[in-house]
Amino acid sequence: xxxxxxxxxxxxxxxxxxxxxxxxxxxxxIPLAALVLLVLFxxxxxxxxxxVSIKENSxxxxxxxxxxxxxxxxxxxxxxxxxxxxxxxxxxxxQDISVGAAMAxxxxxxxxxxxxxxxxxxxxxxxxxxxxxxxxxxxxxxxAFNGTLVAYFKIQPMVATLILYTAGRSxxxxxxxxxxxxxxxxxxxxxxxxxPGIPVPTPIFVTLFVILLFWLALKFTNLGLYTQSVxxxxxxxxxxxxxxxxxxxxxxxxxxxxxxxxxFLRVSRSGSINYSRIAxxxxxxxxxxxxxxxxxxxxGKFNIYGSVLGAYVIQFLTTTLYxxxxxxxxxxxxxxxxxxxxxxxxxxxxxxxxxxxxxxxPAKAAKEVS
Amino acid sequence: MPKGIAVDKQGRLREQRVAxxxxxxxxxxxxxxxxxxxxxxxxxxxxxxxxxxxxxNILNNNAPLIVLxxxxxxxxxxxxxxxxxxGVTCLxxxxxxxxxxxxxxxxxxxxxxxxxxxxxxxxxxxFLVAHLGIQPFIVSLAGMFFAKGMTTIVSKEPIRVTNEAxxxxxxxxxxVPGMGSVNKxxxxxxxxxxxxxxxxxAVVVLLFCxxxxxKLGRGFYAVGGNNQSASMxxxxxxxxxxxxxxxxxxxxxxxxxxxxxxxxxxxVANGAGDEMNAIASSIIGGTxxxxxxxxxxxxFFGVMSLNTIKRIVxxxxxDEAWWSNITVAAMLCLFLVIQxxxxxxxxxx
Numbered sequence: 001x002x003x004x005x006x007x008x009x010x011x012x013x014x015x016x017x018x019x020x021x022x023x024x025x026x027x028x029x030i031p032l033a034a035l036v037l038l039v040l041f042x043x044x045x046x047x048x049x050x051x052v053s054i055k056e057n058s059x060x061x062x063x064x065x066x067x068x069x070x071x072x073x074x075x076x077x078x079x080x081x082x083x084x085x086x087x088x089x090x091x092x093x094x095q096d097i098s099v100g101a102a103m104a105x106x107x108x109x110x111x112x113x114x115x116x117x118x119x120x121x122x123x124x125x126x127x128x129x130x131x132x133x134x135x136x137x138x139x140x141x142x143x144a145f146n147g148t149l150v151a152y153f154k155i156q157p158m159v160a161t162l163i164l165y166t167a168g169r170s171x172x173x174x175x176x177x178x179x180x181x182x183x184x185x186x187x188x189x190x191x192x193x194x195x196p197g198i199p200v201p202t203p204i205f206v207t208l209f210v211i212l213l214f215w216l217a218l219k220f221t222n223l224g225l226y227t228q229s230v231x232x233x234x235x236x237x238x239x240x241x242x243x244x245x246x247x248x249x250x251x252x253x254x255x256x257x258x259x260x261x262x263x264f265l266r267v268s269r270s271g272s273i274n275y276s277r278i279a280x281x282x283x284x285x286x287x288x289x290x291x292x293x294x295x296x297x298x299x300g301k302f303n304i305y306g307s308v309l310g311a312y313v314i315q316f317l318t319t320t321l322y323x324x325x326x327x328x329x330x331x332x333x334x335x336x337x338x339x340x341x342x343x344x345x346x347x348x349x350x351x352x353x354x355x356x357x358x359x360x361x362p363a364k365a366a367k368e369v370s
Numbered sequence: 371m372p373k374g375i376a377v378d379k380q381g382r383l384r385e386q387r388v389a390x391x392x393x394x395x396x397x398x399x400x401x402x403x404x405x406x407x408x409x410x411x412x413x414x415x416x417x418x419x420x421x422x423x424x425x426x427n428i429l430n431n432n433a434p435l436i437v438l439x440x441x442x443x444x445x446x447x448x449x450x451x452x453x454x455x456x457g458v459t460c461l462x463x464x465x466x467x468x469x470x471x472x473x474x475x476x477x478x479x480x481x482x483x484x485x486x487x488x489x490x491x492x493x494x495x496x497f498l499v500a501h502l503g504i505q506p507f508i509v510s511l512a513g514m515f516f517a518k519g520m521t522t523i524v525s526k527e528p529i530r531v532t533n534e535a536x537x538x539x540x541x542x543x544x545x546v547p548g549m550g551s552v553n554k555x556x557x558x559x560x561x562x563x564x565x566x567x568x569x570x571x572a573v574v575v576l577l578f579c580x581x582x583x584x585k586l587g588r589g590f591y592a593v594g595g596n597n598q599s600a601s602m603x604x605x606x607x608x609x610x611x612x613x614x615x616x617x618x619x620x621x622x623x624x625x626x627x628x629x630x631x632x633x634x635x636x637x638v639a640n641g642a643g644d645e646m647n648a649i650a651s652s653i654i655g656g657t658x659x660x661x662x663x664x665x666x667x668x669x670f671f672g673v674m675s676l677n678t679i680k681r682i683v684x685x686x687x688x689d690e691a692w693w694s695n696i697t698v699a700a701m702l703c704l705f706l707v708i709q710x711x712x713x714x715x716x717x718x719x
Contacts, residue, residue: 097511149703153710158507159451159649159659160706166646167699170692178690284515287508297505329526329638333519336512340498343509347502 027294030342031309034292038316049323054199063199067319075315076203077103077262080210081282082289082307084258087223087251090231092150093299094157095287096252099259101168102142103279106263108172109135111273114188115181122184128191136260142168143256147249165283173275183271192268203265210261214304224302227251231299281332285314288339291346395712396656397668403654404675411682418685421551422561428677433566434459434629436673437573438644439651441621443669444577446652448614449594449661450499450506454491455622455648457517459641462487462626464521467529467636470536477536481627488623489616491517496615500608506615514645521638528637539565540634566628573621577666590614594661643695650702651676658709676701 042049052066081099088096113134116125142164149160183189191202218224226247229237234244267273291297292313293306314335321334344350411419418424429436438455445452462484469475469483491513498509531537543562553559581587589610592600601607629641655672657664676698683697 095507149706153707154714155706155710156659162646162649163699163703163706166643166650166702167696170695170699173692174696178692281515284511287511291508297508327522327526329522330519332515333523336514336516336519339508339512339515343504343512344498344502347504349502 084255090302098164103263104172107267139260140256147252151248433570437625441618454513456644464636484627492616492619496612500611
């Protein structure tokens with residue numbers, strides 16, 4: 001391929017091929033391709049899917065409504081989680097499967113604080129931001145627990161987080177004495193629904209804010225570099241003066257903070273909580289988002305924007321499935337098929353075979369021409 | 371203390387004391403913990419724990435879990451993991467219930483369904499893990515969600531089985547001599563176990579023999595200990611891993627049949643969290659997550675310890691549902707940390 005090409009026909013061919021190769025080699029190729037496929041499918045099946053209208057919500061405010069808005073809105077928790085999950089995956093080469101349970105804990109803490117222990121509270125007993133701050137601290141402590149098991153006791157991440165996965169929802173129920181507190185104050189629901197006078201759902205702003213924070217953190221600190229070097233080779237990172245254990249612990253704590261924000265958004269959508277159902281199966285979606293974003297699940301290099309895009313694609317898929325009357329309980333079966341397809345396509349063995357098949361055709365064609 | 375044979379400087383054979391291997395150490399810890407737990411329960415709580423039937427009831431209630439956990443141990447010995455077993459159990463129960471109630475099936479079709487579903491999951495997951503080299507956790511996570519999703523597609527409503535032939539098998543009680551007790555009226559009540567317990571114990575014995583003496587069983591340990599040296603020794607690594615996953619899912623299918631036999635209904639909540647219980651039991655039983663070390667006898671004691679402590683917690687008055695989960699998690703955490711310390715100590719040497 002490196003030999004100079006004299007034949008103009010061949011030149012065009014190789015340029016086209018290299019463009020295609022360059023395109024498929026892009027990390028964002030898979031999520032973008034998936035997104036385009038989904039959009040095309042919906043355009044052909046029912047163009048009204050993309051309609052956005054202005055409706056009045058229950059409070060009488062004009063708000064935007066439509067499938068696209070609902071995708072952007074409902075993906076918020078997933079996007080925030082997948083950013084944290086990307087860091088954890090990159091540094092420790094494994095995923096945290098306790099995020100759903102940890103979201104239940106964070107939500108439970110917030111409701112307990114703002115309801116002041118009452119089952120049905122009409123006014124807030126604590127400043128919302130203070131409650132959120134405490135929830136973030138609690139969540140980061142649980143993240144530190146996971147991180148300690150992974151970093152210092154060297155337990156596989158998925159197994160270490162299995163502990164919190166098993167106990168998390170029970171702990172969340174225990175925090176509120178197994179009662180289901182309901183917060184009736186409208187201002188509590190601002191974060192999960194709409195701010196008065198603004199027609200765009202608040203979670204979209206929160207998500208943008210979180211993405212901005214991470215963009216700044218990755219641009220102005222060494223977080224990204226250190227995480228990648230620990231993930232690629234922990235012992236050489238140590239020889240270069242990094243503390244791999246601490247970096248791993250740090251990523252789990254950052255995920256903890258993300259979990260708290262996501263849990264807060266989830267409880268403030270309805271002002272109530274159901275311990276066994278809240279954020280059910282979200283860990284699967286978060287892992288899927290990371291994988292879809294083209295990040296290696298074995299750790300190392302990462303791209304949080306890939307994961308963010310992956311998260312939106314997954315929510316797009318979910319919304320599309322809902323539109324065609326797939327029951328929410330049956331959803332995991334469909335998603336599992338998508339996951340398997342994805343991991344099969346990205347498996348090294350399959351990739352090798354695919355490239356061999358792809359490589360053979362142009363070579364044969366070249367022979368025939370000459 | 372086990373003895374080893376060493377050759378001294380003069381070339382004579384000598385018996386020598388050697389340190390316990392990690393496998394035996396972990397197994398011993400498990401068995402000791404189980405007996406300590408049960409003894410302390412008898413001493414401090416008394417009551418139900420002194421009766422033989424209480425012990426047998428732990429067996430009756432957990433026969434499916436024993437089978438699941440044994441399968442899990444096999445996969446964990448090869449260095450993998452399979453979290454789809456709870457989902458498979460649930461799916462088997464639901465499909466069996468539908469088959470019995472709506473399609474006029476009988477006990478044999480139920481057995482066929484259970485093993486068939488198990489085999490299908492095993493073949494797909496085993497292929498993905500062994501031949502495509504995908505992480506077992508991701509594969510079986512997808513398997514779990516697929517099984518759970520399929521269960522709700524089959525039926526969302528719980529289905530109670532009324533088939534008489536099936537209920538007859540379900541109610542069959544096998545009397546265990548010498549473990550009965552005298553009730554308040556002075557009558558002797560014989561102790562019993564259900565059919566499932568016999569099957570589960572048979573599985574434990576068969577797997578123990580396979581792992582100890584079978585060629586395949588030794589292959590599991592070899593692959594889990596070190597992939598490369600196993601393949602240099604002539605073990606077909608891919609085939610062994612594939613078979614481990616098939617065996618595990620088959621046992622999950624069998625566990626599903628036993629679960630169905632125990633509860634007698636198909637329900638979306640069946641087998642919920644059983645994958646966690648199975649993993650916890652295996653770990654408590656001394657199976658190392660890194661592979662190469664483990665024993666189904668340990669796993670059996672792991673299941674028993676886990677459920678004894680659950681019973682103790684509930685008889686101490688913490689009978690709200692959440693305590694059981696928290697106990698499992700705490701116990702899992704404790705044993706994981708013990709394992710990790712054992713391994714780290716070994717690596718330092």
